[in-house]
Amino acid sequence: MATTSAARLPAAGTAPARRGRTGRIAPYGFVAPFFVLFAAFGLFPLLYTAYVSLHRVELQTSDRMDWLGLQNYTRLLDDPFFWNALRNTFTIGVLSTVPQLLMALGLAHLLNYKLRGRSFFRVAMLLPYATSVAAATLVFAQLFGRDYGLINWVLSTVGLNPVDWQADTWASQIGVSTVVTWRWTGYNALIYLAGMQAIPGELYESAAVDGASRWQQFRHVTIPGLRPTIVFTVVVSTIGATQLFGEPLLYEGNAGGGISHQYQTLGLYLYEQGWSFFHLGRAAAVAWVMFLLIVLLALLNAAIAARRNRTDR
Amino acid sequence: MRPFRAHRSTAALGAGALAAALLLTACGSSGSAGSKDAADGKVTITVDLFGTFGFKESGLYDEYMKLHPEVTVKQTDTQDEGQYWQALQTKLAGGGGLADIQGLEVGRVAGVLQKQADKFVDLKTLGITNEDLVAWKGAAVKTADGKVLGAGTDIGPEAICYRTDLFKAAGLPTDRTELAAKWSTWQGYLDLGKQYAAKAEAGNAWTDSAAGMFTAEVGQQKVRYADESGKAVYDSNPGVKTAWADATKLVADGLSAKLPQWTPEWNKAFSTGKFATLSCPAWMIGYIKGQAGDAAKGKWDIAAGPGKTGNWGGSYLAVPKTSKHQKEAAELIKWLTAKEQQATLFTKQGSFPSSTGAQASIKAVKDPYFNDAPIGEIFSESAANMPAQVLGTDDGVVGKAFTDALGEVERTNTAPDAAWKHAMDNIKKANGS
Numbered sequence: 239m240a241t242t243s244a245a246r247l248p249a250a251g252t253a254p255a256r257r258g259r260t261g262r263i264a265p266y267g268f269v270a271p272f273f274v275l276f277a278a279f280g281l282f283p284l285l286y287t288a289y290v291s292l293h294r295v296e297l298q299t300s301d302r303m304d305w306l307g308l309q310n311y312t313r314l315l316d317d318p319f320f321w322n323a324l325r326n327t328f329t330i331g332v333l334s335t336v337p338q339l340l341m342a343l344g345l346a347h348l349l350n351y352k353l354r355g356r357s358f359f360r361v362a363m364l365l366p367y368a369t370s371v372a373a374a375t376l377v378f379a380q381l382f383g384r385d386y387g388l389i390n391w392v393l394s395t396v397g398l399n400p401v402d403w404q405a406d407t408w409a410s411q412i413g414v415s416t417v418v419t420w421r422w423t424g425y426n427a428l429i430y431l432a433g434m435q436a437i438p439g440e441l442y443e444s445a446a447v448d449g450a451s452r453w454q455q456f457r458h459v460t461i462p463g464l465r466p467t468i469v470f471t472v473v474v475s476t477i478g479a480t481q482l483f484g485e486p487l488l489y490e491g492n493a494g495g496g497i498s499h500q501y502q503t504l505g506l507y508l509y510e511q512g513w514s515f516f517h518l519g520r521a522a523a524v525a526w527v528m529f530l531l532i533v534l535l536a537l538l539n540a541a542i543a544a545r546r547n548r549t550d551r
Numbered sequence: 552m553r554p555f556r557a558h559r560s561t562a563a564l565g566a567g568a569l570a571a572a573l574l575l576t577a578c579g580s581s582g583s584a585g586s587k588d589a590a591d592g593k594v595t596i597t598v599d600l601f602g603t604f605g606f607k608e609s610g611l612y613d614e615y616m617k618l619h620p621e622v623t624v625k626q627t628d629t630q631d632e633g634q635y636w637q638a639l640q641t642k643l644a645g646g647g648g649l650a651d652i653q654g655l656e657v658g659r660v661a662g663v664l665q666k667q668a669d670k671f672v673d674l675k676t677l678g679i680t681n682e683d684l685v686a687w688k689g690a691a692v693k694t695a696d697g698k699v700l701g702a703g704t705d706i707g708p709e710a711i712c713y714r715t716d717l718f719k720a721a722g723l724p725t726d727r728t729e730l731a732a733k734w735s736t737w738q739g740y741l742d743l744g745k746q747y748a749a750k751a752e753a754g755n756a757w758t759d760s761a762a763g764m765f766t767a768e769v770g771q772q773k774v775r776y777a778d779e780s781g782k783a784v785y786d787s788n789p790g791v792k793t794a795w796a797d798a799t800k801l802v803a804d805g806l807s808a809k810l811p812q813w814t815p816e817w818n819k820a821f822s823t824g825k826f827a828t829l830s831c832p833a834w835m836i837g838y839i840k841g842q843a844g845d846a847a848k849g850k851w852d853i854a855a856g857p858g859k860t861g862n863w864g865g866s867y868l869a870v871p872k873t874s875k876h877q878k879e880a881a882e883l884i885k886w887l888t889a890k891e892q893q894a895t896l897f898t899k900q901g902s903f904p905s906s907t908g909a910q911a912s913i914k915a916v917k918d919p920y921f922n923d924a925p926i927g928e929i930f931s932e933s934a935a936n937m938p939a940q941v942l943g944t945d946d947g948v949v950g951k952a953f954t955d956a957l958g959e960v961e962r963t964n965t966a967p968d969a970a971w972k973h974a975m976d977n978i979k980k981a982n983g984s
Contacts, residue, residue, distance in 0.1 A: 279971050296666075297640055297644045298640060298643070298662075298666045298667055299643070300644050318976070319976075319980055369766065378871070380815075383816060384811075384816065385816055385819075385820070385825070386816065386819060402962055402963075405958070405959075405962035406963060407963075423893060473712075490814070491631070491634065491639075491814075494955065495955075497811075497955045497958040497959050497962065497963070498955075498959050498965070500961060512856065513637055513641060513742075514637055514981070515641070515948075515980070515981045515982075516640060
C-alpha cells in the first residue's frame with residue numbers, strides 16, 4: 239500500500255515510505271478537530287442521555303440513579319400529556335410551516351422581479367430572522383395580550399369580540415405559530431430566491447414566446463425548477479417545528495404550555511419534565527423519542543423526495 | 552471578490568472575539584457568586600429573592616451597608632416564585648450561580664428538608680436559632696437532627712384589600728368595620744360581590760382571580776394538601792373542596808377579572824382598577840404599592856377578611872453551602888430578621904413579622920397608603936388566630952395545579968368537575984416518577 243500511494247507522488251524518489259505515511263495521515267489530522275469536538279459535545283451527550291433515560295434520576299438528588307430499564311419509555315406511551323404534546327407539536331408545526339413556506343414562495347417570486355430598491359427589500363427580509371426568539375416572542379405576547387393587547391384592540395374597533403389569545407386552544411396555537419412564521423418567512427424567501435435565480439432565464443424567455451402568462455411561468459417554470467430547494471426547506475422546517483421550544487416557552491413564560499397545556503410542544507414537555515418536575519430520567523427519554531422522531535421524519539421526507547424525482551424522469 | 556473575503560475574515564474574527572468574550576463573562580459570572588473581593592477586605596454579598604421581600608424598598612440594605620462599610624449587598628429577584636424555584640433547583644443541582652443568600656417560600660421548605668438539607672448551611676452553627684419566631688415558623692425549617700436551614704422573615708396573615716373609589720362608585724359601604732362584618736364569611740364576600748357587580752361599570756370585576764380567593768380560603772385550614780403524617784390529602788380534604796366550590800361559584804357569578812396572578816396583565820390591572828378587591832396576605836401590601844404606585848395612594852384600604860384569619864405564604868432566608876461568605880451572609884441575615892428590622896419592614900412594606908418580639912411592637916402601626924388603615928391591628932388579629940399549618944413536600948406543585956385548573960374554569964369555560972380532574976392529573980404527572 240505504502241509504495242503504491244508513494245508512487246503517485248511526483249517526488250517519489252526521496253524517502254518514499256515516510257512521505258507516504260504523513261501524506262496519508264495529514265488529512266485525518268485536518269478533519270480531526272471536528273470529529274473530536276463532535277465526539278465530546280455531540281456523541282457523548284447523546285449516548286449519555288440514552289443511559290440516563292434508562293434510570294430514575296431526580297434533579298434534586300441527581301447523584302442517585304436507579305435502574306428502570308425501558309420503564310421511562312413505556313410510561314411515556316401511557317401518558318396523555320405526552321400524546322397531547324405530540325398532537326400540539328403537529329398542529330403548531332402545520333400552522334406555522336405551511337403558511338410560512340407559501341408566503342416565502344410568493345415573496346421570493348415578487349423579489350425576483352426587477353424592482354427599485356431590491357437589495358433593501360432582500361436585506362429587510364432577513365431582519366425578523368436576525369431578531370432573537372426571546373425579543374420577538376415577548377413583543378408578540380404583548381400584541382396578543384387579552385386585556386391590553388393591540389390585536390384585541392383592533393378586533394374591538396371593528397366590532398368583534400376580544401379573543402383570549404393565551405387560554406383558548408386554537409387562538410394560542412395560532413399566536414405561537416405567528417411568531418414562528420414571522421421569524422422564518424424571510425429566511426425561507428431568500429433561500430427560494432437563490433433557487434429561482436439559478437433557473438436559466440432562457441426558460442422564461444421561451445415560455446414568454448410561447449405566450450405563457452406570469453402565473454403560468456410561475457407554475458410551469460419556477461416551481462419545477464425549485465423542487466430540490468422546496469424539499470430542502472420542507473425538511474429543515476419540519477425538523478425546526480419538531481423541536482419548537484423558545485416561542486411557546488416565552489409566550490406566557492411558563493413551561494406548562496398554557497393552563498390546559500393547550501400549546502405545550504414536545505420540547506416544552508421535555509423541559510417541564512426535567513426542569514419543572516425535576517424528573518431528569520424521563521426528560522432524557524423524551525429527548526430520545528424526539529431524536530428518533532426527527533430521524534424518522536427526515537427519512538420519510540428523503541423517501542418522498544426520491545420518489546418524486548424518479549416519477550418526474 | 553477580494554474585499555468581500557477580507558470582510559468575511561474580519562467578521563469571523565469579530566465572531567471569535569465575541570465568543571471568547573462571552574466565555575470570559577460566563578466564567579466571570581459563575582465565579583463571582585460573591586467572591587469579587589479586593590485585598591482591602593471588602594465583601595459583596597449577593598441575595599436572590601422572589602416576589603417583593605421589601606428589604607431594598609424599605610432601605611434596609613442601605614442601612615446595613617452604612618453600619619458595615621466593608622459590605623456591599625446586591626439583590627436579584629424574580630416576581631413569580633414558581634420560576635424562581637425552578638431556577639434555584641437547577642442551580643442547586645449544578646452547584647453554580649447560587650447567591651450567598653437565597654429566599655425560600657414556606658410551601659417549599661418541607662421538600663428542602665427532605666431532599667436538600669445537605670445543600671444548605673446549618674445556620675445554627677453561625678448563631679441563628681429562630682428562637683424569637685412563632686413556634687411553627689421556626690419548627691418548619693428545623694431538620695430531625697436539629698439543623699436550622701433558614702431564618703424566618705415574614706408570615707402571611709390574611710385580610711382583604713379593596714378599592715374605596717370603586718366601592719363608592721358602586722354604592723357599597725367603604726368603612727372597614729362595616730365591610731369586615733358583611734364579609735365575615737366567604738358567602739358574605741360572594742354576596743357583596745354580586746351587589747357590586749350589579750352596579751359596577753362593565754370590565755370592573757369584583758376580584759382579580761378565582762385562584763386568589765381559593766388560596767386564601769385554603770390558607771385558613773390547618774391541614775391543606777398533606778396531613779401530619781405526610782400523606783397527600785389534597786383530593787379528599789373537605790376544606791380544599793369547600794374552597795374549590797366557593798372559587799368556582801365566584802366564577803359562575805361573573806365576579807372574577809380572570810387575571811392569572813404574577814403575570815404582566817395582572818400587574819397592569821393594579822393601576823387600571825380592573826378589580827375592586829384582592830385577597831391580601833400582609834406581604835401583598837408591598838406588592839400593591841409597587842405595582843399601583845403613588846397614583847393609587849389613598850384609593851386602597853384594608854379590612855379584616857372572612858374568618859379574620861388564615862396564612863398565605865411567608866418566607867425564609869437560607870445560605871447555600873456553595874457560598875464563599877457564609878459567615879458574612881449569616882450576619883446579614885441575622886440583622887435583617889432581627890425584631891427591629893422585621894418591625895421596620897412591616898411599617899414600611901407590610902411584610903408581617905414572624906418574630907414575636909416584633910409582633911408585640913407593631914400593633915399600633917397604620918399605613919398612610921391605605922387610608923391610614925390600622926394594619927398592625929388587623930394583621931395581628933389575623934395572625935393570632937392563625938392555624939399552625941401542616942406543610943407538605945409538594946405544596947408548591949399542588950397549589951400550582953389548582954391555580955391552573957381554576958384558570959381553566961374562568962378563562963376557557965371548562966366545567967368545574969373537568970377542571971378538578973385536570974388538577975388531579977397534573978399533580979400525578981408532576982409527582983409520579
